[in-house]
Amino acid sequence: MGTSNWQNISYNIGLIRKLDPESILDVGVGFGRWGILFREFLEIWDGGRYNGKWQRVIDGIEIYPGYIKDYHRYFYDEIFIENAIEHIKKTEKQYDLINFGDVVEHFTKDEGIKLIELAMQKGKYLLINIPIGKYWAQAGTDDNPFEEHRSIWYNNDFTKYKYHRIKTFYDLTQREFSVVLLSKEKIRFTKKYGKYFRLKNILKHRFGFKNLIESFEKNKR
Numbered sequence: 001m002g003t004s005n006w007q008n009i010s011y012n013i014g015l016i017r018k019l020d021p022e023s024i025l026d027v028g029v030g031f032g033r034w035g036i037l038f039r040e041f042l043e044i045w046d047g048g049r050y051n052g053k054w055q056r057v058i059d060g061i062e063i064y065p066g067y068i069k070d071y072h073r074y075f076y077d078e079i080f081i082e083n084a085i086e087h088i089k090k091t092e093k094q095y096d097l098i099n100f101g102d103v104v105e106h107f108t109k110d111e112g113i114k115l116i117e118l119a120m121q122k123g124k125y126l127l128i129n130i131p132i133g134k135y136w137a138q139a140g141t142d143d144n145p146f147e148e149h150r151s152i153w154y155n156n157d158f159t160k161y162k163y164h165r166i167k168t169f170y171d172l173t174q175r176e177f178s179v180v181l182l183s184k185e186k187i188r189f190t191k192k193y194g195k196y197f198r199l200k201n202i203l204k205h206r207f208g209f210k211n212l213i214e215s216f217e218k219n220k221r
Contacts, residue, residue: 003031004102007169008129008179013041015181018189019125021096022056026076027084027119028103029060030067035075038099059095061087064144085111088118098123104130109151116182125183128158132168132176155180163187 016038026035035058042056043049052074060079062068068079080087084103098119104112119126130153140148155166155178163183168176181187 003033004129005169005171005177007171008167008177009037011167011169011179012127012129013037015127015179016097017041019097020190021125023093023095023097024056024058025088025093025095025098025123026058026060027088027098027100028106029062029072029076029079030101032060032072032075034099034101035060035072039075057095059093063146066143085115085118088115088122091122093122095123097125097127100126100128100130102129102131104128105136105149105151105153106146107150109153112151112153120182120184124185125181125187128178128180128182130178130180132178135175136177158182 012034020042024038026038029035038056038058039054043054047055049055054077057077058075060072060076061084062079062081063083065081068081072079085107088098100115100119104115107115116126116128131149132154134152136149136152138147138149140146155168158164158166158178158180161182163186165181165187166178168178170176
């Protein structure tokens with residue numbers, strides 16, 4: 001399907017802005033929602049960087065090549081068409097954040113655990129969006145057998161990790177799905193996006209008050 005529920009989007013963006021990653025690996029690109037939103041709210045929202053000269057790295061992995069279109073290449077630095085386990089196992093890159101947007105349930109439970117463990121070695125933070133419980137059965141299609149849900153997950157599958165944050169949401173039929181943030185070390189949020197910072201950048205980039213803001217900050221010093 002290449003897409004998923006929307007009820008968790010604002011929460012995810014809030015987490016991303018507070019983590020402020022310089023490099024991201026988006027596993028299971030699909031339609032490209034997360035890569036696009038990460039670009040928007042890490043580079044466009046404050047910096048107005050519409051020229052596509054991105055300052056952050058966002059790579060993607062997608063096993064089904066039929067999802068990848070020309071527009072993906074604008075938002076992603078690199079897209080790797082292969083199995084996520086195999087790619088993460090062999091890559092030498094380290095990322096500030098590895099994002100699993102409704103991906104882990106498409107592996108068997110053992111494979112999913114292995115995928116998480118491998119990602120913990122290559123990423124500072126893991127952000128996992130995942131359906132919770134047994135009511136999410138989904139078959140693959142003739143074109144894309146990888147759409148099949150092959151494992152069932154619960155919130156307590158993630159509480160075994162020392163540093164974790166879990167927030168549960170509900171879809172339109174009241175099925176549970178969760179956003180899970182994992183880390184090898186204590187989770188630390190940046191203070192970069194405080195109230196003054198947000199207001200300053202909105203005034204500067206959205207309303208053209210750049211000179212006024214810079215003059216104010218110069219006089220304040």
